[in-house]
Amino acid sequence: MSKKILFPQIKGLLHGSDYNPDQWLDRPDILEKDIELMKKAKMTSMSVGIFAWAAYEPSEGEFHMDWLKNIMDKLYENGIYTILATPSGARPAWLDEKYPECMRVNADDHRAHHGFRHNHCMSSPKFREKTGIIINKIIDTVGDHPGLAMWHISNEFGGECFCPLCKKKFQDYLADKFDHDINKLNKAWWTSFWSHTYNNFSQIEPPYANGEFSIMGLNLEWKRFTTWNTTDYMKSEIEILKRRTPNIPVTTNFMQLFPGLDYRVMAKELDVISWDSYPFFHNNYETFADTMARSSFDHAVMRSMKKDQPYMLMESAPGLANWHRYNKLKRPGVHKLFSAQAVGCGSDTVQYFQWRKSRGAFEQFHGAVVDHLGTDDTRIFKEVAKVGEMLDNLSKVKGTLVKPKAALLFDWDNMWAIENMRGLSDETKNYPQTCADIYHEFLKLGIDMNVVASDDNLDDYNVVVAPMLYMLRPGAADNLKKFVKRGGQLLATYLTGYVDDNTLCFLGGFPGNGLSELFGLISEEIDTLYDCDINSATFTNGNKAKIRDYAEILRVSDADVIARYDSDFYAGTPVVTRKTYGDGKSYYVAARLDMNAMSELFKTMLEETETPYYVLPDGIEYHKREDETGDTIEFYLNVTDKELSFSTISGDKLTLEPYGVKIF
Amino acid sequence: MSKKILFPQIKGLLHGSDYNPDQWLDRPDILEKDIELMKKAKMTSMSVGIFAWAAYEPSEGEFHMDWLKNIMDKLYENGIYTILATPSGARPAWLDEKYPECMRVNADDHRAHHGFRHNHCMSSPKFREKTGIIINKIIDTVGDHPGLAMWHISNEFGGECFCPLCKKKFQDYLADKFDHDINKLNKAWWTSFWSHTYNNFSQIEPPYANGEFSIMGLNLEWKRFTTWNTTDYMKSEIEILKRRTPNIPVTTNFMQLFPGLDYRVMAKELDVISWDSYPFFHNNYETFADTMARSSFDHAVMRSMKKDQPYMLMESAPGLANWHRYNKLKRPGVHKLFSAQAVGCGSDTVQYFQWRKSRGAFEQFHGAVVDHLGTDDTRIFKEVAKVGEMLDNLSKVKGTLVKPKAALLFDWDNMWAIENMRGLSDETKNYPQTCADIYHEFLKLGIDMNVVASDDNLDDYNVVVAPMLYMLRPGAADNLKKFVKRGGQLLATYLTGYVDDNTLCFLGGFPGNGLSELFGLISEEIDTLYDCDINSATFTNGNKAKIRDYAEILRVSDADVIARYDSDFYAGTPVVTRKTYGDGKSYYVAARLDMNAMSELFKTMLEETETPYYVLPDGIEYHKREDETGDTIEFYLNVTDKELSFSTISGDKLTLEPYGVKIF
């Protein structure tokens, strides 16, 4: 596969920012000053027009597009490319006033009032008509502008709508899904429970706050529908862009493991993945290294959606955010460290929200490259300029890839199903955190993991960890069996294979759908532990592991028991098993073990597949990118506020200043 | 009085379960398997049809009743009786679609959407018409079935409705109650406060969330009305059943001290009391013995509603629940222990929710006798079968009674009035827990208490404890005086006799309505203590007691002071008094003393009336049932996870394994 270069027109890695000149059109002096400062900060791109609808179309049918062309001209003349947004992130007041059907209806069945952003009805034909008009106007104006580098669709999609249009669309979606056979749906959702049988699709409603919430299949499908409908809307924008500017790539900006949308479904419609990152740096509940590891995990989620090409860090805060519980300043050096991590994880850009702080309204105190002070001598500006310098010198990195040999299985709909599952304890389910913790253990071994869907192709991987795979999508069980059969090392945990993709329980023993054969066991019961409940496991090699939250009681029929419970009425029964299956091995970890114990299992799995790993010194994070020739660029990050000296993987001595970075 | 046998057709004590064959009608293999497993578990009864309306009547007027007859036939052929539910626990979708007036209006004045269960408007004529039709169809089908052992009315009644029909009915109810004289109501509710005087009954609304909440009399009467209206609905079902099947007893399933309904009002309409018990076993905030004691208290509440006959444990979880904060497994042996407690407290049945786990929807992970695994070799199944064995051998117990000599006074409307009272601290009122704690102290003395209303006949009792009797129902004060006068020992506490049954304060000193004469004192002030406020009492015999939460300052005119405050500005003033009144004694405990100190008072009261008690070893719970000849069956329960050896009340040595049970 040949290297994919996202921005060939830019020399180094793209250095960009959201930019809102539409807020300063009456201040040409400030717009002038912006260009001067951008060049000082080595900016190579600006994301323009993200909420500019009212600036383009101040009243219905009255268009003011010139300023956009002027801005893009000026940027281009100064070597700065434009990532141009469709302005559908927020609606003008006139539009809501005239077409209230564009505003969402909330779960309590009341239509929202005009305000805020990102709260459109994705089903509304009028909203689509109006966004279509303005997008076409934008294309008319600058569709062929040489500075136009990419389309940025709307902004941070999210949210649900319970309006009559959406209800009807949901019903139609369900009819399609269940072959217009209401009894198929009734069986799939087990509606005979509590007399919930439907006679026809028109009886089905979204899960209103004071409506139906007791059918897990309905709840899950509503979430899938919301993804489907949001994607459907997004495609309506893409269709126009692709038709008229087929050579301009499109993206939209994601947000971590956003719980509202299955990004993988949306990713299929995009040319490039991009996302917005706002870690809670320097917080009071975890180490800085933990915060960085979670950030790295989020990068891995994004990277894995299009693993054969780089992705983009579309937004990040140059200084601080304004919506965190505590909006703490990023310490000196952290901005560069954070930027280097992004690149190390596979991003080919570092971008910000925002270029210049707005004077008023909701985000006037959100960090920006240029403060209300307006000068280039602030700490933040200087740190940004330093990153600009770094990126400018990393042209060699462009298009190189992170190529993990380990993968973590994570399904969005599994997350939804687990959250909605009535049982266990809502306080301790923690599926996403469990995934991130496992990722962190591999990171400490110098191993980047991809984060993939349970039905993704697993051929590239030696080791796969599938925590809490409660719901088995069609094909998932076979996929896992195939992976192990051909020599892979698979580890699954408590809560594996309880339900199918409609959340119907498998009969005949968990893990279902054939997985009990893969692991050689059945889980008979699952115990939910209070915080004060103490248990542990002893491995056959004498190692110990603490246990908390969950503990399954197993019937092992065909697997080696490698650890047993120490306490409680299931003391002595198996808690960790291993089975050879085909050319690989399957591990089953029946309880929530401490991560040290998990790491020992991961090391064994890596060793068995001869996957090299390296136990990094405490406080050091490591990433590696490769080009198509196998040449590598290595990233060493000091994720502490202390100076650290250590040996690199290749054995060299290296000293990193606090929050220091070294790129080889 | 002759012994009342609830189920003469069954040899031992009834062993039953909720059973939902309507969820598996397309799986005859499973229905077949069910019968086989039921016999293995020694089940003698199944509760059928609880949410089967959609199975009976899949669309309006289309009836499918055959499956019911087939199932009951098959059960009966295999020696299993049917407790048959009316299906009004949940409405079919078609009914809500066509008759939305059957759906409730919430406190925020919005009608609910279709969904969930137990949420019908009890006032709706249409709902009554439709339930009438389906109940008649059921009777047509199996009203004369030899397997039909009992009617189970609807399921777990509860909840309120604020619809126009209910509003009107509430107004009519009030007009009746206050003799169609609005000024009577105005005086009773003291509506002159804040200018709340009503001109006519049509101005009165239910306490909407954004409506009137400042009239305590209204709030209380709304709760009484909800009980009245729910009972009125329930009677509409009973009327049909009694008319057509006069020999089949009726019950409905209660839920502990459910705060929404005064069960004593409903109990009058039922032949048998039954209830659903789901203790939070093995939790992190109390000992296991405490959990069991609370469970025993709940049994006592149920038993006392019809104290001259046994009651039924209609539901319990064989394994775990799925709606607890932590859904922890019941430890081995606990199921038998819990079942034996039920019988020891006076239940003649042990029944479960549910026979077989549903594959999907809200309760798919709720414990059941038969798991998704589907076999008879699970731990849970085996524990259930063991209980089946035990019950089968307890035919001697049938119809025997628990006959307490001590009673605890508890009024539902007193609970409502205390909760709604503006004063003290909402964080520490804890009326129900205070009652349960007192019950527990008697339990430790080997004494079963009944839990009775303040205006119940008290002739059977030697000792009566009336904690926090804030509201005096008509007749309550005289009832207490009569009890003491004829030789009873009565103990009351702080917060006694503040208001009448409309929550109007008594003038002239608390406790009002003549009770200050019974106790020989007036309570002048009540202090509410923060957690950090430390006080204590010293008894004349030198004993000490800790005090928390509440402390009244007394004026004692005619009683012996047996304890005084140690601290604060009321140090040295009386806190516990005793007065001889007629042939009995009245105690007043003016502060919330620790339960050890209370227990000493209880012992004195028992001794004075020559009521035998026995200080049980720690960890042992004891119950006794008697037949009409005075023969007794004794139950010793080890409510710890340790083996315990001790002397029984009759002086025999007994060793009980962890969670062990011995029935003599």
Add this chain to the structure above:
Amino acid sequence: MSKKILFPQIKGLLHGSDYNPDQWLDRPDILEKDIELMKKAKMTSMSVGIFAWAAYEPSEGEFHMDWLKNIMDKLYENGIYTILATPSGARPAWLDEKYPECMRVNADDHRAHHGFRHNHCMSSPKFREKTGIIINKIIDTVGDHPGLAMWHISNEFGGECFCPLCKKKFQDYLADKFDHDINKLNKAWWTSFWSHTYNNFSQIEPPYANGEFSIMGLNLEWKRFTTWNTTDYMKSEIEILKRRTPNIPVTTNFMQLFPGLDYRVMAKELDVISWDSYPFFHNNYETFADTMARSSFDHAVMRSMKKDQPYMLMESAPGLANWHRYNKLKRPGVHKLFSAQAVGCGSDTVQYFQWRKSRGAFEQFHGAVVDHLGTDDTRIFKEVAKVGEMLDNLSKVKGTLVKPKAALLFDWDNMWAIENMRGLSDETKNYPQTCADIYHEFLKLGIDMNVVASDDNLDDYNVVVAPMLYMLRPGAADNLKKFVKRGGQLLATYLTGYVDDNTLCFLGGFPGNGLSELFGLISEEIDTLYDCDINSATFTNGNKAKIRDYAEILRVSDADVIARYDSDFYAGTPVVTRKTYGDGKSYYVAARLDMNAMSELFKTMLEETETPYYVLPDGIEYHKREDETGDTIEFYLNVTDKELSFSTISGDKLTLEPYGVKIF
């Protein structure tokens, strides 16, 4: 200026209470008893008719006014004056039934049901018409009554309404404010952010719960509008009263730093300030002295609104409240202590809610002079009578004033702006508490502070502290400069001068609007600290100060650095500065220092202006009133439960019993 005597017709200081004879009209014996008890308690005033509308007008147009005249006659005959309320605190049921537009619409856009109180639409013409009628009837009845001492307008104004009338009025208010130029508003509110530009005023809505909340200017203006509209309503009542009874003064009762209304705007329309005080005495989170200090701060807020005349303590609880989290009894002596504090702070009255406890409804357990018991021998009654005695002997105090030389700047709209500001941490902003803490430090130095607006005349003061002056109202910056220039000592803190009065950020550096010149510095960044973040400052004199919550990083251009940070990346940079400006000095404290360190600064500022202070012994609170000749009355309060002996400011030995009071 000549002394203003609020109640020349009363000999001592007024001793009064809310009185609701309308609740007892059918009990003449109780009304008779009331008079007898009032005289025993030395009451000189009763506040009558506060919620008496339904008693005056039981149905529309039917008036029963005689009882009012009879009561006022009887009171007057017994030497008791009447403060007569307009009855608009609560509406009769018939009014809501017939004119639902008088009921408010909540933030969720639903109209409230009838109930509670203080929940009228202030815009409703019908409500104004109806209150106008009843007020005129009252004047007809007793407008010339010799016992009528004052008008008490409605009761405890508060709350918002989102009805169509209020929406329209808000739009009109905005049009007026912004010269009917929507673009002025757009610029002032920075609506270009997120495409929120308005085309006309009719598009602007109040901040509905599910509406616009992202425009800080809108949110702030809505709060200002609510004050404006409430005042507009209040003026509609005052207009009638002043027209017909021009010699009767008017007041309304305020509530501390009530967050819903800018009392200073309302104060302009009143003759006298009065307020309701319900401190959480003896709580579990602060010392008793802290509770008293906060109470004193609240008094200062009230006093400062009309600093050239006394104010009134309109309500307080004789015993306990009934709406606190814990309704604890006031310890013996506290009532007198609290009353003396009120007088020491400048109140010429001590008044209660309520005279006699109501028998039912929301406040039946709220403390009162006369309990349900109904006698004069209760602890509470006796403590009240003792205060009556004290007030009767304080005639010398009447009309004297507290004349502080120090002032604290506090703006209501600054409070609103800070609360609504997106940034920092919502958990630690604590603007009002920070003000109260500073006030407390001066109190410990024997200094009463006034609490004034940032644009108030500051000529009377030597020292001004302006904490967290985030928003600069027009004129505020010049006012501060003028104050320092003429020799004043000014101290400002972190978060000064960020935004203008529309919440637009100042460009060119904070503090803006010229204040960076006054302080000789710019604040470049503000760091928000977690609880666990430790920092401190070292002063040039070696003193240390702890730092928490907030820390700004400064660029000092023209000021002396008198303290520097000890830790973090800004260690060694300035945290406290001082600049000589004109004849005065300006201090800037860039971080939240502990109050001990702040107190040292305050002492220096007092010394530099030769303002005498005295470090009071722990547990002693001190206030001073002066008459126009300079004669003083001094108040020493023991705010502990221990006896304290100490030297007074004049050097005399004084011993105060627990909660003791000495007035010289």
